Amino acid sequence: MHFFLLQETIQHGAAEAPTGLLSPTGGVMVWTLVIFIVLLLILTKYAFKPITKAVEEREKALADAIAAAQRDRDESNRLLQDQREQIAVARDEAQKIIADARAAAEQVRGKMIEQAHGETGDLLDRARREIVAERDRAIADLRLEAIDLAIAGASRVIGKNMDEQSNRQLVESFLASIPNSKIAPKVTV
Amino acid sequence: MLLAGPGIDIITPHITDAHAIDYPCLHPGFVCELPLPRWAPIHIGSFAIDMSPTKHVVWLGIAALLCVITMLMAARAHAKTTFGGQRAPSGFGNGMEAFVLFLRNEVVIPNVGPRGDKFVPFILTLFFFILFANLCGLIPYGSTATGNISVTATLALVTFVVVEIAGMREQGAGYLSTIFYWPHDVPLAVKMPMTLIMTPVEIVGKFTKPFALAIRLFANMTAGHVVLLALIGLIFTFKSYIVAPAPLAMAVAISMLELFVSLLQAFIFALLAAVFIGQIRTSSH
Numbered sequence: 516m517h518f519f520l521l522q523e524t525i526q527h528g529a530a531e532a533p534t535g536l537l538s539p540t541g542g543v544m545v546w547t548l549v550i551f552i553v554l555l556l557i558l559t560k561y562a563f564k565p566i567t568k569a570v571e572e573r574e575k576a577l578a579d580a581i582a583a584a585q586r587d588r589d590e591s592n593r594l595l596q597d598q599r600e601q602i603a604v605a606r607d608e609a610q611k612i613i614a615d616a617r618a619a620a621e622q623v624r625g626k627m628i629e630q631a632h633g634e635t636g637d638l639l640d641r642a643r644r645e646i647v648a649e650r651d652r653a654i655a656d657l658r659l660e661a662i663d664l665a666i667a668g669a670s671r672v673i674g675k676n677m678d679e680q681s682n683r684q685l686v687e688s689f690l691a692s693i694p695n696s697k698i699a700p701k702v703t704v
Numbered sequence: 705m706l707l708a709g710p711g712i713d714i715i716t717p718h719i720t721d722a723h724a725i726d727y728p729c730l731h732p733g734f735v736c737e738l739p740l741p742r743w744a745p746i747h748i749g750s751f752a753i754d755m756s757p758t759k760h761v762v763w764l765g766i767a768a769l770l771c772v773i774t775m776l777m778a779a780r781a782h783a784k785t786t787f788g789g790q791r792a793p794s795g796f797g798n799g800m801e802a803f804v805l806f807l808r809n810e811v812v813i814p815n816v817g818p819r820g821d822k823f824v825p826f827i828l829t830l831f832f833f834i835l836f837a838n839l840c841g842l843i844p845y846g847s848t849a850t851g852n853i854s855v856t857a858t859l860a861l862v863t864f865v866v867v868e869i870a871g872m873r874e875q876g877a878g879y880l881s882t883i884f885y886w887p888h889d890v891p892l893a894v895k896m897p898m899t900l901i902m903t904p905v906e907i908v909g910k911f912t913k914p915f916a917l918a919i920r921l922f923a924n925m926t927a928g929h930v931v932l933l934a935l936i937g938l939i940f941t942f943k944s945y946i947v948a949p950a951p952l953a954m955a956v957a958i959s960m961l962e963l964f965v966s967l968l969q970a971f972i973f974a975l976l977a978a979v980f981i982g983q984i985r986t987s988s989h
Contacts, residue, residue: 536720536853536926541753543721543854544861546761551862554768554833559825562775566782566797566804567824573792 662686714940715933719851719926722759726845735845764849767836775800775832807831807974815978816985823981826866830859831974838925838966842959850969851925853918860914860921863977867913871984882987883907913980917973924969928962 665686722737729736740762745752778800785793793801812827813820834850841848849855872879885902887895935958938951 539854539857540721540758541751541854542755543758543761543852544858545753545755546757547764547849547855547858548862550761550764550768551829551833551859554771555826555829557772558775558829558832562772562779563804563825563828565779566801567808569782569793570801570805 658690661690665690714937715930718933719848719929721852721854723756725759725762725847728845759847760849760852760855763840763847764837764855767840767849768833770840771832771836774836803832804828811971811975812978815975815982817982820978820982823866823870823978827974827978830863830977831970834859834921834973835967835970838970839963841925841929842962842966848925848929850921851929853922856918856922859973860918863917863973863980864911864914866977867980867984868910870981871987874985875987882984883910913976917976921969921973924965928958928965932958932962 662683666682669682669686723742724737724739726735727738728734740757740759743754743756745754747753778797780797781795782793782797782801785795785797792798807828808824812824816823837850837855838848840846841851871882875882883903883906885899885906887898890898932955935951935955939948
């Protein structure tokens with residue numbers, strides 16, 4: 516390196532003093548300062564400010580868009596919740612209507628069955644009463660027939676025309692002594 | 705310079721500043737030097753400042769110009785495709801937006817802390833300016849302005865000023881506590897000697913940070929070029945075409961590394977600037 520430096524000195528001679536690597540020169544420093552400050556001013560005004568401004572605007576636009584999207588999502592969530600609630604309410608109502616209808620139908624059915632049962636009972640009662648009445652009439656008829664037959668039979672057997680009136684009283688008193696069940700079979704319905 | 709003979713230094717002229725710029729031409733070596741104008745030094749008091757433009761100043765200007773062109777194109781492409789922030793950008797605008805947004809969201813705001821927005825342009829300018837200056841050094845006939853200690857020292861000084869002003873504005877009177885060590889939770893007898901010992905340390909610490917920034921960038925950019933030129937120099941040292949492929953392959957590999965280092969050092973400078981601003985804004989001692 517010393518050799519090189521020596522050559523350097525010889526080459527450039529006395530015209531220029533060898534520039535020390537580590538010794539700052541005032542002129543270059545002033546130039547650097549001027550160039551740097553001019554560059555700082557130009558770049559700040561025409562390059563960095565516009566770029567930064569555009570970026571900040573874009574960041575703001577993005578933030579706004581994100582906020583708007585968030586708002587919209589919240590809104591739609593709220594609407595969805597409302598719809599869900601309404602659907603649930605409607606479903607409950609439908610269930611209630613169906614249950615009510617079912618209960619009403621059940622009630623009507625019960626009532627109708629009851630009514631039918633009542634009517635059947637009435638019919639049966641009437642039938643029973645008619646049967647009983649028919650039986651009683653039949654028994655009475657039978658009695659009269661039996662008296663006539665008995666008198667005819669008895670008059671034939673004793674061959675003697677009995678006093679109509681007194682005989683009849685005799686037989687009637689006899690028949691009255693016999694219980695009903697012996698003459699007429701029990702009517703069952 | 706490319707036809708360097710024995711004993712001719714090809715490294716030092718490449719990494720040091722000069723009052724001429726190289727440009728391609730058909731003369732032997734395919735390089736010509738365009739001498740830059742020399743102005744009389746300006747005297748400010750007892751200081752004499754030679755304001756003549758040098759090779760590094762010119763390349764710094766080219767880097768700044770490329771930076772402006774790139775970023776303004778990016779801003780235009782960005783504005784054209786985003787429709788005032790309504791849509792995501794595409795293409796070139798999107799690529800630059802990725803850079804800008806990464807530095808803003810991952811580097812500046814987490815490190816600088818609350819209300820870090822106002823430091824974003826400064827950190828971004830540092831990053832892109834250093835990046836373009838670094839990359840200019842990789843162009844043939846180009847020169848690495850960030851391999852000049854004057855340039856890196858100035859950038860570090862600017863950072864230093866920004867850091868200190870950020871501290872003053874954020875902390876007000878509390879800024880003094882970043883200079884004078886004055887602990888609150890120890891007795892006075894301990895406090896006095898502590899202050900006497902720690903205050904110089906605090907002050908040295910303040911200047912160490914920009915100093916490290918300047919040296920780190922300068923050393924990284926210089927070292928890469930020294931290695932590259934040393935490898936190329938092997939060809940001339942051995943004076944053999946047979947040897948040439950090996951140093952050439954290594955030089956290509958180192959160039960790739962340089963490409964990465966250009967990006968990395970620009971990022972580190974910007975990141976550390978953001979970290980220092982954040983530190984001074986939140987420091988409580």
